[in-house]
Amino acid sequence: MERSCHHLKTLLSILLFLCFASSICVQAHVSGFDEQPLAKINIEKTTLDLCDSASIVARPRVGELLGLQGEEGTEWVTVDIVNPKPSSDDWVGVFSPAQFNVSTCPVDDPKDQPPYMCTAPIKYKYADHFDANYTKKGKTSLQFLLVNQRADFSFVLFAGGLSNPRMVAASKPLSFTHPKAPLFPRLALGKSWDEMTVTWTSGYNIDEAVPIVAWGMRGGPRKISPAGTLTFTRNSMCGSPARTVGWRDPGFIHTSFLKNLWPNSVYQYRLGHALLNGTYVWSKFYSFKSAPYPGQDSLQRVVIFGDMGKAERDGSNEYSDYQPGSLNTTDQLIKGLDKIDIVFHIGDITYSNGYLSQWDQFTAQVEPIASQVPYMIASGNHERDWPNTGSFYTGKDSGGECGVPAETMFYVPAENRAKFWYATNYGMFHFCIADSEHDWREGTEQYKFIEKCLASADRQKQPWLIFAAHRVLGYSSNSWYAQEGSFEEPMGRESLQKLWQKYKVDIAFYGHVHNYERTCPIYQNQCVRWEKKNYKGALGGTIHVVAGGAGAHLSQFSDMIPKWSIYRDYDHGFVKLTAFNHSSLLFEYMKSSDGKVYDQFTISRDYRDILACTHDSCDATTSAS
Numbered sequence: 123m124e125r126s127c128h129h130l131k132t133l134l135s136i137l138l139f140l141c142f143a144s145s146i147c148v149q150a151h152v153s154g155f156d157e158q159p160l161a162k163i164n165i166e167k168t169t170l171d172l173c174d175s176a177s178i179v180a181r182p183r184v185g186e187l188l189g190l191q192g193e194e195g196t197e198w199v200t201v202d203i204v205n206p207k208p209s210s211d212d213w214v215g216v217f218s219p220a221q222f223n224v225s226t227c228p229v230d231d232p233k234d235q236p237p238y239m240c241t242a243p244i245k246y247k248y249a250d251h252f253d254a255n256y257t258k259k260g261k262t263s264l265q266f267l268l269v270n271q272r273a274d275f276s277f278v279l280f281a282g283g284l285s286n287p288r289m290v291a292a293s294k295p296l297s298f299t300h301p302k303a304p305l306f307p308r309l310a311l312g313k314s315w316d317e318m319t320v321t322w323t324s325g326y327n328i329d330e331a332v333p334i335v336a337w338g339m340r341g342g343p344r345k346i347s348p349a350g351t352l353t354f355t356r357n358s359m360c361g362s363p364a365r366t367v368g369w370r371d372p373g374f375i376h377t378s379f380l381k382n383l384w385p386n387s388v389y390q391y392r393l394g395h396a397l398l399n400g401t402y403v404w405s406k407f408y409s410f411k412s413a414p415y416p417g418q419d420s421l422q423r424v425v426i427f428g429d430m431g432k433a434e435r436d437g438s439n440e441y442s443d444y445q446p447g448s449l450n451t452t453d454q455l456i457k458g459l460d461k462i463d464i465v466f467h468i469g470d471i472t473y474s475n476g477y478l479s480q481w482d483q484f485t486a487q488v489e490p491i492a493s494q495v496p497y498m499i500a501s502g503n504h505e506r507d508w509p510n511t512g513s514f515y516t517g518k519d520s521g522g523e524c525g526v527p528a529e530t531m532f533y534v535p536a537e538n539r540a541k542f543w544y545a546t547n548y549g550m551f552h553f554c555i556a557d558s559e560h561d562w563r564e565g566t567e568q569y570k571f572i573e574k575c576l577a578s579a580d581r582q583k584q585p586w587l588i589f590a591a592h593r594v595l596g597y598s599s600n601s602w603y604a605q606e607g608s609f610e611e612p613m614g615r616e617s618l619q620k621l622w623q624k625y626k627v628d629i630a631f632y633g634h635v636h637n638y639e640r641t642c643p644i645y646q647n648q649c650v651r652w653e654k655k656n657y658k659g660a661l662g663g664t665i666h667v668v669a670g671g672a673g674a675h676l677s678q679f680s681d682m683i684p685k686w687s688i689y690r691d692y693d694h695g696f697v698k699l700t701a702f703n704h705s706s707l708l709f710e711y712m713k714s715s716d717g718k719v720y721d722q723f724t725i726s727r728d729y730r731d732i733l734a735c736t737h738d739s740c741d742a743t744t745s746a747s
């Protein structure tokens with residue numbers, strides 16, 4: 123027997139959304155970001171179709187709290203749905219904060235009615251995705267993994283698919299025990315080798331509590347270090363959806379600088395907030411190993427990749443498959459973490475694309491990695507690009523974020539975090555990280571930095587000189603670069619090639635192109651060595667590597683394989699460098715699916731091989747004795 127379902131004429135007080143407007147959406151849906159799954163939801167077009175015999179109930183029930191320990195950043199929740207008129211278009215959106223007030227919906231023209239809803243959910247799931255019987259029975263249960271994002275949650279059942287959502291039922295709110303808890307620490311190297319920075323997110327502003335880190339060597343005295351606090355507002359966003367349906371309060375982002383570290387030593391730490399009433403709120407304990415002294419001879423292992431993004435372990439946003447390899451990469455890194463010393467994620471970090479809630483989701487996903495080893499990032503188009511905001515490219519790939527979340531959520535040892543280029547050392551490695559979203563060509567501020575950074579490597583002590591940028595400033599036989607005929611980002615290597623050659627950069631890494639490719643050692647666009655596995659003596663050129671396949675949908679290669687391209691893989695993966703000493707480096711490319719090595723080479727050489735004259739890198743000499 124089919125039960126009837128009538129529309130409610132008035133809103134019940136328990137409803138989450140205060141709706142006094144017509145059902146016609148007054149603002150056009152933001153388009154152009156279809157890659158981001160949340161952008162498929164036409165939330166501002168939501169109408170009410172409330173049904174008194176439909177229900178949506180989340181367990182734990184109201185009154186029960188998530189994360190009883192107060193230290194847990196994530197928790198599974200079961201959501202039971204009953205709908206007398208089920209359809210395959212039905213979906214559940216997770217909203218946080220649960221209580222939403224339409225008075226905050228921006229309306230361009232005061233004469234216009236505000237929409238019912240103007241904030242995107244933090245995730246969604248189709249009601250029948252894991253239960254085909256839903257459309258027959260009208261009931262099902264869905265599992266959601268919630269991340270503690272400093273506010274309560276509600277679950278809303280919609281009919282009408284993502285493009286014409288009709289709200290059928292809403293749950294009561296659900297909260298974590300400590301919504302403001304300090305969570306998701308991410309480590310990064312500081313400006314000097316003996317400094318580690320730790321950045322985390324909390325709900326405590328500085329007028330409520332003092333952010334601190336308690337830390338020290340295991341068994342040694344405990345130190346307390348203060349932290350600085352940053353945040354940003356809707357007004358710091360440059361456009362929509364970041365300023366509109368994608369906006370979500372990012373909380374408070376704290377960074378502490380742990381200084382005067384002993385080299386290669388294990389430290390324990392935990393994050394805390396000293397409340398004004400004299401009590402403390404603490405995170406759980408974490409640990410990290412400090413960096414080696416620059417030039418120090420010890421085993422040093424570096425992982426590099428780009429474009430990982432995030433994915434939902436509970437299968438949410440399932441029809442998008444936006445970053446299908448992301449969880450595999452994350453899990454392989456976690457599995458091999460005891461053999462990794464530092465990670466570089468060279469741009470396209472979350473692909474939040476203006477949906478700010480996704481930054482918390484990403485920091486939760488990488489927490490097991492970033493809380494233990496420095497997680498160094500570079501800026502990509504999905505972090506930075508927005509028209510008329512100073513980015514080199516005028517596209518809309520950041521979804522209006524224009525770099526602000528990336529520059530705040532993660533610390534990098536840049537002079538100016540809005541200009542995302544920096545130098546950093548890790549023992550025998552010297553890294554020059556460029557920002558491909560700002561002009562890098564000769565005569566620019568960034569070009570001067572890159573030259574200074576490359577020139578500052580003392581190769582006797584730091585033989586392994588690495589350049590990295592998000593876009594392919596070097597070489598890639600990806601199809602779209604091949605179609606342009608350049609096999610590079612337009613103007614990519616025009617200025618930089620002479621620097622790579624002059625300063626004898628060993629390996630240059632890029633992301634942006636979602637696959638793996640390795641070149642021969644290149645000098646003036648030519649292979650200077652045909653050896654593929656064991657390079658002995660002077661390298662004679664720079665090996666260019668695309669390692670952008672860490673998570674996002676894969677990029678096609680061109681049919682034509684250039685001579686310099688010696689290994690290509692259309693799959694998800696990442697790269698690991700192992701420096702055994704000053705003379706021996708191992709390069710490995712692993713697939714994210716199984717963690718096995720599919721491409722590798724070694725470099726074996728002495729200091730005199732680096733000093734040896736190579737074409738235009740020859741230093742001046744005199745015949746005088």
Ligand SMILES: [Fe+2]
Nearest residue numbers: 470502503634
């Ligand atoms: Fe990119």
